[in-house]
Amino acid sequence: MGKSSKDKRDLYYRKAKEEGYRARSAFKLLQLNEQFQLFKDVKRVVDLCAAPGSWSQVLSREIFSRDEPDAKIVAVDLQPMASIPNVTTLQADITHPKTLAKILEIFGGEPADFVCSDGAPDVTGLHDLDEYIQAQLILCALQLTTCILKPGGNFVAKIFRGRDIDLLYSQLGYLFDKVICAKPRASRGTSLESFIVCLGYRPRPGWTPTLREDGSTEEFFEGSGIGRASLRDDLELEEEERVIAPFIACGDLSAYDSDATYTLEEGFSSTSLDPVQMPTAPPYKKALEMKRKGLLK
Incomplete structure (x- = not known):
């Protein structure tokens, strides 16, 4: 399917290019902000797993449009990312202590007001495996979040909803006042993707989160008391408390349906638009x- 037909099939894809965003996912964050006012009074933001940078673009435009000269936005990803106005990009591992130290240095030792992550693994099509890997990615993002987020701050991350997602809701509920599962209208209804919106960070009493280079997520949260299965003396397994987070659909009903096909509105050019930012490190590079050198047959 070529660019022209995709422009018509997915209006968010075309609108992203028209408005200068690197990916259609920018509208997901915009719709989440419409619902939860995530950017209100926010000056220091960390965008994890940020490449190609559409969420960082939204953050830069929204926060700096309020004339916030002291605002700072840090975007972190293992992949290289083209620069964005008012955004400091770090090519780094979000689980490494040096990454945390660098972000704190940029923030002048101050905590973040908001941390977000739109990261996801390369899906395999095996839903149980994809959900597990995504949950582990969220826990990795949560490690850095607990080290840098101020009390009362907010955290947003992409999730894949599955049969065991209620356990993650429960664990997040120990750390935040309110945990909500949100589905922006820009997110296709046919996708398992949703976003976990965690409002009002509450540091655990008596627990100091500490990133270690060789530590696992299990070891990191040990002692935090956020809930995990345990084996009693009689060898009976004590199950974790499980909860159901409220589910909210975000985005005005008049907004485009991400699963619908549209004809271009009158006045719009029928020609396809080039991407705003070409991939900096595509997997097929x-x-x-090799093809240019004639090494592929």
Whole structure:
């Protein structure tokens, strides 16, 4: 399917290019903000797993449009990312202590007001495996979040909803006043993707989160008391408390349906638009180089 037909099939895809966003996912964050006012009074933001940078673009436009000269936005990803106005980009591992130290240095030792993550693994199609890997990615993002987020701050991350997602809701409920599962209208209804919106960070009493280079997520949250299965003396397993987070659909009903096909509105050019930012490190880069050299048959 070519660019022209995709422009018509997915209006968010075309609108992203028209408005200068690198990916259609920008509208997901915009719709989440419409519902939860995530950017209110926010000056220091960390965007985890940020590439290609559409969420960082939204944050830059929304926060700096309020004339916030002291605002700082840090975008972190293992992949290289083209620069964005008013955003400091770090090519780094979100689980490494040096990454945390660098972010705190940029913030002048001050905590973050808001941390978000739109990261996701390369899906395999095996739903149980994809859900597990995504849950682990959220816990990795949560490690850094608990080290840098101010009390009362907010955290948003992409999730894949599955049969065991209620356990993650329960664990997050120990750390935040309110945990909500949200589905922006820009997110396709056919996708398992949703977003966990965690409002009002509450540090655990008596627990100091500490990132270690060789530590696992299990070891990191040990002692936090956020809930985990335990084996009693009689060898009976004590199950974790499980909860159901409220589910909210975000985005005005008049907004585009991400699963619908549209004809271009009158006055719009029928020509396809080029991407705002070409991939900086695409997974097929080596194959393209080999093809140019005639090494692929």
